Amino acid sequence: MDATDATANQRLPLIAVANRLLQRLRGVNRLGFALIFLAPSLVIFSAFVFYPLMKAVYLGFYETDNFGNQGDFVAVDQYRTVLSSEAFRHSLWVTFLFALYTVPPGILLGLALALLANQKLPGISIFRIMFSSTVATSVAVASLMWLTLLNPSVGLLNYFLVEAGQPRIDWLNDLDWALPAVSATTVWLNLGLAFIVILAGLQTIPEELYESARVEGASDWSVFWHVTLPLLSPTLFFVSVVGTILAFQSFGQIHILTRGGPLDATTVIVYSIWQDAFQRFDYGVASVQAVALFLLVLGLTVIQLRFVERRVFYQ
């Protein structure tokens, strides 16, 4: 150690000690050093994600008795029975339909609104705020609004039907209409997010590309089809995956509007999990479904991440 180091260390002994300690930590165990920084998030994730997840997998291996207590160990039997049951297949089908009714219309509407709001017009920001406002609307508020709109006797929708000379529809209690009605609410609810993401995607497309396409002879439709849409496709894919995950996790609007009815017509997986866990107190069956849902969403996320890598190629 040379003289300057020595005097610096004398003046600041604490820092010198800390430095030496840090060096030793780095030398001995880089992982340990990293863990110090990871600890806060590790604790939180462990408590609220990893532990419950493991617990769900674990609970799936046990039956649940009539009082909600953990029963006999049945290994994978419970997984087999639940996943092959008619009820699970039904809720999977309803979930699929729900995603189908919410994701494509949500993207199309979001795209249409984003295209409108991407114009350079005076006061356009007012429309941008309006179109994105559903992001700041809670599920409960949205559901109550739509409960009123869908009300068979005083709802606005039936008012228009009657005006048009059509019979009233009891939207939320009709076997054919309940799922579309809940889906409409969900589309509205998720529209703000889709709008914001698609608008952001549109704004990353350089103006010059549109201009050069126009000079090259492209009509408005061709510009949209050959320039806007391909350059927006990574964004649209992102919105579709996130939208699907959101659809798979929807609960609040179904709980408030239909409670899974009529006749389980709106019982998506999440609602079925909730019913099994907190109505019937059959935690085993609920856990099996939760694990299945987790794997489904995980698969979607992996696909999304793969695609994000491809997206970098464009830039």
Place this chain on the structure above:
Amino acid sequence: MSRVVFDHVTKRFGDVVAVDDLSLEVHDKEFLVVLGPSGCGKSTALRLVAGLEEPAEGNIIIGDRIVNNVEAKNRNVAMVFQNYALFPHMSVYDNMAFGLRMRRIPRRERDQKVLDAARMLGLQDLLRRRPGELSGGQRQRVALGRAIVRNPSVFLMDEPLSNLDAKLRVQTRRELVKLHRQLETTVIFVTHDQVEAMTMGARIAIIHEGALQQVGDPQEVYRHPVNLFVASFIGSPAMNFFHCELRLHDGQPIAYSGGARFPLTEGQARSLAALRGQQVIIGVRPEHILPDWEAEEGSEGGLNVVVDTVESMGHEQHVTFSAGDTTIVARLDAARSLRDGERLRLMIDQAHVHFFDPDSGQRVE
């Protein structure tokens, strides 16, 4: 027939007048350079021809047709953008074929045209690549290729060389001039770089604050700048200016600037006779300033100066002198080296001096 005419064209953005009563004719098959500092409205003028902007007043004429209300896609012009504006999701081939596809040119003809243009530009091995996999120079050529394949009546180029490195820029400059000779098409080339303008343009149109200042071939705008702006903008290093007063000295008209005297030639004295006793600005190009050892015996006048900085160019040197509170730049032969702080006398080649009215900025002949 693909001349382009600006007929009293004005374009405003809010309160800003981008193009101010512009009248200019670009001849058929001409290579015209529009030159001006950034923000002078030259790009707007180009976009008016492309159909990307609409004029507020006046007419844009392509060929014999007023195109004010003709959409960009129906004008049969091609544009090369500063950032090339290639479609990042399309291959080089698809980029070049885009305009042909939009015009529903049959596939075989399309392939042929793209291949021809690619061969002309040395792009034939890159047709399957995407723009992101190309160098700046290659992208620039793809942008040119996309313009060429359509055989447009007018080429519009908006600073297409400014994103290239210095060496490539010089090379591309020549290639563009050759290409123009081959294609025999009208080209409007916008730039802020006067070297580009001087070297490429058959004619140069100089624009300042939205208004046309002067149109002419490079020699003309260099030798006879019509006003102070053109005089100061064209030429590097820039022209020197002296604020002078015209007076008689021993019956000889002479321009005074501080302590310096500029004797006038007979012709100059005659044309400036009306301005006697008034202010005038004298402009002198750096190559028309001589150190006294190069001047003719017995030449009059001259400026006593001190050497400020010397920039050696190899074959010549650009020397900045100070004389009182004015600085003077001269291009001198590199043979005699000058030291900072050295004192000497500069003579002015009187025959090549320019006179300007200090109020209007216009040239006085």
